[in-house]
Amino acid sequence: MMSPARGVIRRDGGLYALEKALHRRGFAAVAGADEAGRGACAGPLVAAAAVLGGTPVPGLADSKLLTPAARDRVFDEVLAHAVSYAVVIIEPADIDRYGLHVCNIAGLRRAIAGLDLRPDYALTDGFRVDGTGIPGLAVWKGDQVAACVAAASVLAKVTRDRIMVDLDSRFPEYGFGVHKGYVTPVHTAALERHGPCPEHRRSYANVARVSDKSYVSA
Secondary structure: OOOOOOOOOOOOOOOOOHHHHHOOOOOOOOOEEEEEOOOEEOOOEEEEEEEEEEOOOOOOOHHHHHHHHHHHHHHHHHHHHEEEEEEEEOOOHHHHHOHHHHHHHHHHHHHHHHOOOOOOOOEEEEOOOOOOOOOEEOOOOOOHHHHHHHHHHHHHHHHHHHHHHHHHHOHHHOHHHHHHHOHHHHHHHHHHHHHHOOEEEOHOOOOOOOOHHOOOOO
């Protein structure tokens, strides 16, 4: 992974400052990549990548800072404004088989590779991603400082939330539509009562602890 030539980016420069600095250094197409679902113990890990055009995306911010309704609106705006985007879904069985970190990095790499244009540079949220074939930079809290990463975070989060709502209709006893597979008291109580369902990550300690319970649908 490579860093661009040193430059000064003002802290108050806004969400687009980092991309503008890269554009000035000759990187015309800057991709951002992020994921959703690392901390969940059920449901998939979702990675996304996006390359934005020259027009600011209305309402864009880190997906964690937006309300669900705002995220849905911004999701549609990202689809309308992105030059290219890609979403990768990694199932719980793969997370159990290969490990979370391996799947996370592979998902980000696959999302960048899945763009229908080859970016000149890639910004990733927090994690260094090798093997993309292009220069890139891991940015701490990238979804709060780079527009393309924020766009990817919205794509990943909304896609995953919608998957979890669908899973809630299949496994209503867990409350996936509310907590989205993250560890909450309600989710923990459901695991204790029912044991894990096929969408739980059985390599996670809290799931493994109750894996001897037979799943019985409510």
